[in-house]
Amino acid sequence: MSKTIEIKVPDIGDFDEVEVIEVLVAVGDTITAEQSLITVESDKASMEIPASAGGVVKVVSIKVGDKVQEGSVILEVESDKADAAAQDTAPAAPAQAAAPEAPAKPAAATAAAPAPAGASSTQGVVVPDIGDFDEVEVIEILVAVGDTVTAEQSLITVESDKASMEIPSSAGGVVKAVAVKLGDKIGQGAKILDLEVAESSSPAPAPTPAPAPQAAPAAAPAPAAPAPAADPDGAKALASTPPSRVSPTAAFADADVPLRNLPHASPSVRKFARELGVDLTRVMGSGPKNRITLDDVRAHVKQALATGGPIPVSGVGSDGSGFSVLGWPKVDFKKFGEIETRPLSRIKKISGANLHRNWVMIPHVTNNEAADITELEAFRKQLNAENKKSDIKVTMLAFLIKAVVAGLKKFPDFNASLDGDNLILKHYYHIGFAADTPNGLVVPVIRDVDTKGILDIAKETSDLAAMARDGKLSPSQMQGGCFSISSLGGIGGTDFTPIINAPEVAILGVSRSSMQPVWDGGAFQPRLMLPLSLSYDHRVIDGASAARFNAYLASLLADFRRIVL
Ligand code: CAO
Numbered sequence: 001m002s003k004t005i006e007i008k009v010p011d012i013g014d015f016d017e018v019e020v021i022e023v024l025v026a027v028g029d030t031i032t033a034e035q036s037l038i039t040v041e042s043d044k045a046s047m048e049i050p051a052s053a054g055g056v057v058k059v060v061s062i063k064v065g066d067k068v069q070e071g072s073v074i075l076e077v078e079s080d081k082a083d084a085a086a087q088d089t090a091p092a093a094p095a096q097a098a099a100p101e102a103p104a105k106p107a108a109a110t111a112a113a114p115a116p117a118g119a120s121s122t123q124g125v126v127v128p129d130i131g132d133f134d135e136v137e138v139i140e141i142l143v144a145v146g147d148t149v150t151a152e153q154s155l156i157t158v159e160s161d162k163a164s165m166e167i168p169s170s171a172g173g174v175v176k177a178v179a180v181k182l183g184d185k186i187g188q189g190a191k192i193l194d195l196e197v198a199e200s201s202s203p204a205p206a207p208t209p210a211p212a213p214q215a216a217p218a219a220a221p222a223p224a225a226p227a228p229a230a231d232p233d234g235a236k237a238l239a240s241t242p243p244s245r246v247s248p249t250a251a252f253a254d255a256d257v258p259l260r261n262l263p264h265a266s267p268s269v270r271k272f273a274r275e276l277g278v279d280l281t282r283v284m285g286s287g288p289k290n291r292i293t294l295d296d297v298r299a300h301v302k303q304a305l306a307t308g309g310p311i312p313v314s315g316v317g318s319d320g321s322g323f324s325v326l327g328w329p330k331v332d333f334k335k336f337g338e339i340e341t342r343p344l345s346r347i348k349k350i351s352g353a354n355l356h357r358n359w360v361m362i363p364h365v366t367n368n369e370a371a372d373i374t375e376l377e378a379f380r381k382q383l384n385a386e387n388k389k390s391d392i393k394v395t396m397l398a399f400l401i402k403a404v405v406a407g408l409k410k411f412p413d414f415n416a417s418l419d420g421d422n423l424i425l426k427h428y429y430h431i432g433f434a435a436d437t438p439n440g441l442v443v444p445v446i447r448d449v450d451t452k453g454i455l456d457i458a459k460e461t462s463d464l465a466a467m468a469r470d471g472k473l474s475p476s477q478m479q480g481g482c483f484s485i486s487s488l489g490g491i492g493g494t495d496f497t498p499i500i501n502a503p504e505v506a507i508l509g510v511s512r513s514s515m516q517p518v519w520d521g522g523a524f525q526p527r528l529m530l531p532l533s534l535s536y537d538h539r540v541i542d543g544a545s546a547a548r549f550n551a552y553l554a555s556l557l558a559d560f561r562r563i564v565l
Contacts (some may be wrong), residue, residue: 367549
């Protein structure tokens with residue numbers, strides 16, 4: 001017969017209240033005994049609280065942000081196990097509190113050697129009782145040699161498979177040596193650091209680490225009586241864990257709930273992120289195993305503020321499945337000289353975020369080519385001379401736009417966009433061109449270039465460029481592009497790597513033309529050469545295609561009559 005039972009917060013040691021920071025199950029979920037239900041956090045430790053019984057979740061009685069204590073009802077499950085009834089009113093045995101926790105009080109980080117009276121002395125600060133775990137991994141070292149620390153100040157963060165905790169100092173003093181490094185596996189009694197302690201600041205020494213409270217047997221049917229810890233400060237471990245405890249991953253794997261990728265961060269980092277309203281799932285961790293550090297949260301906030309939006313890319317790791325990068329360097333530039341701070345323009349923030357995403361997410365390769373535009377430049381000048389009275393000035397850009405469309409027709413993969421595993425091939429020819437404006441870069445789009453002549457294109461280019469400079473472009477005038485051209489020829493340069501304007505798959509960078517000696521088989525001839533830099537998305541376009549496309553463009557520009565072929 002099925003029965004509804006309440007699952008409650010077990011003995012959480014020395015803490016009156018802890019905050020719920022994650023609810024891991026929902027109404028309707030089928031859970032198994034030992035499966036983690038919620039994550040709670042004190043100011044020094046976070047831990048998952050597992051189910052004392054399996055069943056179907058009927059009611060979830062708490063939400064993120066609630067403060068809970070021993071006996072608080074977490075949820076109600078409908079269980080058809082006969083023995084489940086026994087757990088109805090019992091707070092889950094403390095054994096089932098998910099993690100061995102950091103000592104609630106610094107008493108656990110015990111000074112191994114007391115200072116001799118009348119002088120400063122060096123004390124070793126050691127790992128306190130860490131509950132049921134033999135070893136935990138050092139994931140953060142929060143102090144360095146030379147630092148002055150106070151009693152209670154966190155020294156290191158350690159982590160088990162279920163919890164991370166900060167280990168505080170048992171005394172105040174100056175750090176003389178740090179005995180651990182990141183990645184070390186340490187257990188109770190291991191030395192963390194040496195501290196030079198003045199006599200007055202030395203606490204009453206505790207000659208031995210605080211003994212662990214006794215662990216209650218798993219799934220104890222009745223409230224476990226926590227054994228009083230022989231802790232000199234009266235602190236006891238937040239919770240103890242039975243030796244038979246299953247790993248959180250196993251619990252999730254067994255359960256009918258999706259495995260959640262919880263952000264990997266220490267309690268103080270979680271608290272800091274909560275204060276700033278940062279969603280840790282969006283933060284790229286730069287610590288070991290992609291753990292999120294305080295600096296990562298700061299860098300995330302800085303970037304979000306700078307770009308006016310969320311950071312688009314999250315790091316995956318150094319195991320080949322993605323990438324992770326260091327946080328942005330923070331430099332106090334004032335130390336080196338006079339500075340001024342100027343906020344980025346709105347356009348710069350938006351274009352910067354787009355350029356960053358495109359650069360990071362698209363495997364760019366750039367093919368460089370040089371087009372002989374000696375005859376075309378002569379023709380362009382002739383056109384402008386003939387049209388002196390007209391307000392249309394033909395620049396090389398109009399020819400380039402027209403030539404690019406001929407290239408797109410010949411090489412349709414360049415007129416495409418990636419959509420998951422599909423390539424979307426476009427049968428229209430809208431070309432964007434980068435325009436430099438006082439407020440930053442914008443890319444107006446000329447539509448249906450295949451239906452327009454050089455003079456129309458020249459006029460539209462110059463009109464759109466003027467509107468861009470005046471900030472009068474509408475969003476629709478910057479949408480729908482198939483391919484972009486970034487022409488810096490009016491300014492200078494010999495070659496550059498333009499960044500692809502996603503979801504397009506290629507972009508043409510144009511640098512300044514110059515007279516070059518070109519060998520014609522018998523002699524060097526002075527020819528006007530135009531550098532063409534074609535960046536392409538290597539997921540869509542291979543190098544040979546790119547070389548063909550660029551060579552074809554160069555051949556059209558060298559003899560524009562070929563465009564009608
Ligand atoms: N080589 C030599 N001279 C060139 C040239 C080239 N490749 N391209 C243009 N010129 C010349 C023009 O003929 C013109 O000369 P005259 O004044 O003697 O006629 C002069 O340079 C200025 O041209 P322009 O820049 O006014 O016109 P354009 O059509 O070439 O370019 C536009 C228009 C809007 C693309 C351009 O003004 C611009 O903003 N370019 C910057 C694009 C940019 O910032 N790209 C980078 C993006 S990534 O950060």
